[in-house]
Amino acid sequence: MNISLSNVAWLEPVVNVAKGKNVGTNLQIIFKSLGIPLVGILVFLVLWSIAADRIDTSLGKFPGPGEVATQAKGLIKEHNAERIKAVAFYERQEIRNAERSAADPTYEATIRPYTGKPTYIDQIFTSLITVMSGFILASIIAIPLGIVIGLSENLYSAFNPIIQVFKPVSPLAWLPIVTMVVSAVYVSDDPMFPKSFITSMITVMLCCLWPTVINTAVGVASISRDLINVSDVLRLSYFTHIRKIVIPASIPMVFTGLRLSLSIAWMVLIAAEMLAQNPGLGKFVWDEFQNGSSDSMGRIMVAIVTIGLIGFALDRLMLMLQRYVSWDKSSATR
Amino acid sequence: MNPLLELSDVGIDFPTPNGPFCALQGVNLKIAKGEFISLIGHSGCGKSTVLNIVAGLYKATNGGVVLAGKEVNEPGPERAVVFQNHSLLPWLTAYQNVELAVQKVFKGKKSKAEMKAWIEHNLNLVHMGHAMHKRPDEISGGMKQRVGIARALSMEPSVLLLDEPFGALDALTRAHLQDSLMEIQKDLDSTVIMITHDVDEAVLLSDRIVMMTNGPSATVGEILHVELERPRNRIQLADDPTYNKYRQQVLSFLYEKQRKVETA
Numbered sequence: 001m002n003i004s005l006s007n008v009a010w011l012e013p014v015v016n017v018a019k020g021k022n023v024g025t026n027l028q029i030i031f032k033s034l035g036i037p038l039v040g041i042l043v044f045l046v047l048w049s050i051a052a053d054r055i056d057t058s059l060g061k062f063p064g065p066g067e068v069a070t071q072a073k074g075l076i077k078e079h080n081a082e083r084i085k086a087v088a089f090y091e092r093q094e095i096r097n098a099e100r101s102a103a104d105p106t107y108e109a110t111i112r113p114y115t116g117k118p119t120y121i122d123q124i125f126t127s128l129i130t131v132m133s134g135f136i137l138a139s140i141i142a143i144p145l146g147i148v149i150g151l152s153e154n155l156y157s158a159f160n161p162i163i164q165v166f167k168p169v170s171p172l173a174w175l176p177i178v179t180m181v182v183s184a185v186y187v188s189d190d191p192m193f194p195k196s197f198i199t200s201m202i203t204v205m206l207c208c209l210w211p212t213v214i215n216t217a218v219g220v221a222s223i224s225r226d227l228i229n230v231s232d233v234l235r236l237s238y239f240t241h242i243r244k245i246v247i248p249a250s251i252p253m254v255f256t257g258l259r260l261s262l263s264i265a266w267m268v269l270i271a272a273e274m275l276a277q278n279p280g281l282g283k284f285v286w287d288e289f290q291n292g293s294s295d296s297m298g299r300i301m302v303a304i305v306t307i308g309l310i311g312f313a314l315d316r317l318m319l320m321l322q323r324y325v326s327w328d329k330s331s332a333t334r
Numbered sequence: 335m336n337p338l339l340e341l342s343d344v345g346i347d348f349p350t351p352n353g354p355f356c357a358l359q360g361v362n363l364k365i366a367k368g369e370f371i372s373l374i375g376h377s378g379c380g381k382s383t384v385l386n387i388v389a390g391l392y393k394a395t396n397g398g399v400v401l402a403g404k405e406v407n408e409p410g411p412e413r414a415v416v417f418q419n420h421s422l423l424p425w426l427t428a429y430q431n432v433e434l435a436v437q438k439v440f441k442g443k444k445s446k447a448e449m450k451a452w453i454e455h456n457l458n459l460v461h462m463g464h465a466m467h468k469r470p471d472e473i474s475g476g477m478k479q480r481v482g483i484a485r486a487l488s489m490e491p492s493v494l495l496l497d498e499p500f501g502a503l504d505a506l507t508r509a510h511l512q513d514s515l516m517e518i519q520k521d522l523d524s525t526v527i528m529i530t531h532d533v534d535e536a537v538l539l540s541d542r543i544v545m546m547t548n549g550p551s552a553t554v555g556e557i558l559h560v561e562l563e564r565p566r567n568r569i570q571l572a573d574d575p576t577y578n579k580y581r582q583q584v585l586s587f588l589y590e591k592q593r594k595v596e597t598a
Contacts, residue, residue, distance in 0.1 A: 226421035229391055232409040234438045234489075244434060248425045327425030327469075 009033040063298035068305065071298035079119035086114040118279050124306065127269060127280030130197055131314075134204030135265045142209050142261070143254060146216025147246060156217060167210040171203050171268040175275050178202050196278040203272040204265045211260035219253025220246055252331040255322040262318055266311045281307055337364035338525055339493055343397035344387060346380075357383050359551040361397070363544060365493075368523045372536040374584060375546030375555075376594045381529045384546075385495050388527065389415050402492060411439045414486035418498040420478040422470045428481040429466040432456055432488050439489045456488040457481070459518060476507035480514070487518070496528040500535065508532075509568065512539060520564065533588070537580045538566055545587045548594060555592060558583055 010033040013026035045065045055062035063071070090111070097109035118126065149155045182199045223246065231245045273282025285303050288296040323329060344361040347354035358380045365371055373381040386392040388399055390409035399406040401413065414435075422431045432453045440449060457466045460480040470478050479499055486494055499515075500508040512535060519526060519539075530536050536543045540560050547555040560580055562571070571577040 224421070226417050226419055227423065229389075229409075229415065229417065230421050230423070232391060233389065233411060233413070233415055234435055235408075235410055236438065240438075245423070248423070251425075 057297065059292060059297055060294050063301050067298045068301045071295060072302045072305075074295070075120040075299065075302060079121045082116055082119045085116060089114045089116075120284065120302075123280050123284045124310070126197075126278065127273065127282070128310070130200050130273070130278055130280055131204060131262075131265050131269045133197075134201040134269070135208055135262055137201065138205040138209045138261060138265070139212060139258060141205075142212035142257070143216055146213045146254070146257070147220050147242065147250070149213070150217035150220025150250070151242075151246065153221075156221060159213075159217075163210055163213060166206075167214075169207070171207045171271050172275065174203050174206050175199070175272060178206070179276065194278075196273075196276045199276040200269060200272040200278040200280070200282075203276070204268050207268040208261040208265035211264065212254070212257035215253045215257025215260070216250060219250030219257075222253075223249045248327060251326045252322075252328045255318070255326060255331075259315060259318045259322075262314055263311060266307070266314060270307060336366075338367040338402055339363075339365040339388070339527075340400045341384070341388070341397070342400070344384070344394045344399065345396035346383060346387065346392060347395045356551045357549055358387075358394075358553065359396075360553050363554065365525060365527070367525050370519055370526045370539055370541045371528070372540040372543045373527065373529045373546060374531060374533070374536050374543055374588070375552070376548055376588065376592065377531065378549055379546045380549050380552035381546050382497060385415070385497050385527060385529055388493070389413050389495050391415075411435065411489040412492045413495055414489040414491035415495045415497060416479070416482045416486045416499045418501050420470070420475075420482045422478055422481055422485075424470050427467045427469050428457060428462055428473070428477075428484075429453060431470075431481060432485045435485050436488050453488060456484040459487065459521075460484045460514060474507070476503050476511055479503065479511060483511075483515070483518075487522070487524075492525065494524050494526045496526060498529050498531070501531070508535070513568075515539065516564075516566065533581055533584045536584060537562075537577060538568060538571065543580075543584060545584065545592075548592050556587055 010030050013029040013033075016026045017023055017030070049064040049066070052062040052064035052067075061067075093111055097107075097111075100107045101109060149159050179199050182195055182202065186195060186198055227245055227249060231241050236244060269280070270282040270285065272278070273280045274286040277283055277286075281303055285300050288299045288303070322331075341361055341363040345356065345359040347356050349355075361384060363371075373384060375381050383392060387394050388401075388406065390406050390413060393407070406413070422428075423434070426434065433449070436444075436449050436453050440452070444452060454463065454466065457463050460483050462477060462480050462484060465473055465477060470481070473481075479502075483496075483499070500511050503511065516539060518524070528536075528539065537560055543558040543560060545555045545558065546552050558580060562574075562577060562580075
C-alpha cells in the first residue's frame with residue numbers, strides 16, 4: 001500500500017527541492033499544497049483572537065487561541081500527574097502485599113484498581129472505543145441488509161419508506177428510549193460493560209446505520225446489467241453471485257456509506273455521551289459546562305478542536321481503508 | 335440438414351402500460367454446426383432480442399429455441415455471450431476473468447493445473463497471452479473485447495453468441511479482431527451467431543446473413559447465403575465482384591426494402 005507519497009501532495013516536491021531538482025516549480029507546488037492552507041489557518045486564528053477579545057461572558061472573556069493552548073497543556077499535565085499517582089498507587093500496593101506475604105505465607109495478595117478520575121486522554125479513548133463499537137455494530141447490520149435490499153426491487157420499495165423516516169431522527173430523541181430499554185433489558189449483577197457505554201453505543205448505532213444501508217442498497221441496485229448477465233450466463237449460485245459480483249461491484253458505494261456513517265457516528269456520540277454520562281469527550285464538555293470555572297470555556301474549546309481533529313482523522317482512516325480494499329482507486333480520492 | 339440450433343416461430347411481447355408491445359414475431363431459423371450466422375438490421379429491429387432469447391436471458395412469449403435436442407429455458411455457459419461492452423469484471427485481471435468462467439464450467443472436470451493451462455490457452459488464442467495479468471482499465475478497448483471472446487470460448491460453448499462485439503471499436507482494431515475471429519472459428523469449427531450493423535463485417539465473416547425487418551413485430555426478412563471461399567482476405571475481396579454483389583444485396587435490403595422511417 002502506497003499511502004505516503006500519493007496522500008501528502010507536498011512531500012514529493014519537498015524531496016525534489018532538497019535534491020535541487022526543478023526548484024522553482026516545486027516551490028510553487030509546495031506553496032499551493034502547504035502554504036495556502038497554512039495561510040488559511042493563520043488568518044482564522046487571527047480573526048478568532050480578535051473576536052474572542054470582544055466577547056465577554058459570565059465566566060470571563062471568550063477563550064482565544066492562546067488561552068486554548070494553555071488549557072490543552074494543562075489537561076496533558078493533569079493526565080501525566082494522574083498517571084504518576086496511579087503508578088505510585090500500584091507500587092505502594094505491591095510493597096504492602098509483599099510485606100504481608102512475608103509475614104503470613106497463607107496471605108493471598110489482591111491488587112485493587114486505581115480509582116482516580118479519568119483524565120482528558122482517558123476520555124478521548126473512551127469516546128473512540130464507544131464510537132467504533134457502535135459504528136462496527138451498525139456496519140455489521142447495515143452492509144448485509146443493504147445488499148439484500150439492493151438485490152430485490154420489491155424489498156427496496158418495502159424498506160425505503162422506513163429508512164427515510166428513521167434516517168433524520170436526532171440522537172437526542174433516541175436516547176431516552178434507548179436508556180429505558182437498556183435499563184430494562186441489560187440487567188446483570190456484574191455487567192461486563194457499564195450501562196452508559198451500552199446506551200451511547202446503541203444510540204450511535206441507530207443513528208449511523210442508515211447511510212450505509214442506503215448507499216449499499218443503491219450500489220447493489222445499480223450494478224451494470226452486463227455484469228449480471230455474465231453471472232446469469234455462468235449460472236453462478238446466489239452466494240457466489242454475491243461474493244464474486246455484487247460485493248466487489250458495490251464496494252465503492254459501500255465505502256461512501258461507511259464514511260458518511262462514521263462521521264455521523266462521531267457527531268452523535270458527543271451528544272449521546274452528554275446525556276448518557278458515558279465518560280468520554282461528551283461528558284467532559286458537559287461537566288465543564290456544569291463546572292463553570294474560569295477555565296471551563298477554554299477547556300471546552302480544547303474539546304471542540306479535539307473532536308474536530310479526531311473526526312477528520314477517522315475519515316482519513318476510512319479513506320485509507322477504502323484505498324486498500326477497493327479495486328476502484330478513482331472513487332477514493334477525497 | 336440436421337440443425338444444431340433451431341428457432342421455431344419465436345415471438346416476444348414486452349409489457350408496457352399501454353398493453354403488450356410485440357417486438358418479434360414468427361422468427362424461424364435453423365443453424366447447422368460450424369455455421370457462422372450474422373443478424374443484421376436497423377437499430378431497434380429486435381436483433382439483440384433474438385440473441386438474448388437464444389442466450390436464455392429473455393424468455394420468448396411464442397415459440398421456442400431448441401439447442402442439440404434440448405429446449406432453451408434459461409441462460410447457460412453452453413451458449414456463451416460476448417457482450418457489446420466487453421462486460422469484464424473491472425476488479426479482476428484478464429486471467430481472473432477467464433478463470434471465473436473456467437472454474438464454474440469445469441469444476442470437478444479439470445484439475446487445477448489443467449484449468450490454468452486451459453485459461454492460458456484461450457488467452458493465447460485471442461493473442462492476449464502477453465497481458466493476461468492486466469486489469470480491464472489497463473488495456474485498450476480491443477484488448478478487452480479479446481478477453482471477452484477468450485472468456486466465452488473458454489466455456490466451450492455449443493453456440494457462441496456475439497452481440498455487436500466490435501461495435502464500439504475503431505475501424506482498424508475492428509479489422510484485426512475480425513481476422514482473429516475468422517482464424518479462431520476456422521480452428522475450432524465453432525457455431526457462431528453474431529449481431530452486427532456493419533455490412534462489410536457481415537459479408538466478410540458469415541456463411542449466412544439473416545436480414546431482419548424493422549419493428550415492431552420484426553421478423554426475418556431475407557437470408558443471404560455467402561458462398562465465398564475461405565480463408566477470406568479482406569484486401570482481395572475488396573476488388574471481388576461476387577463480394578461486392580453480396581454487399582450490394584445487403585445494402586439494398588437495408589436502405590431500399592427496409593428503409594428506416596424516422597419518426598423522431
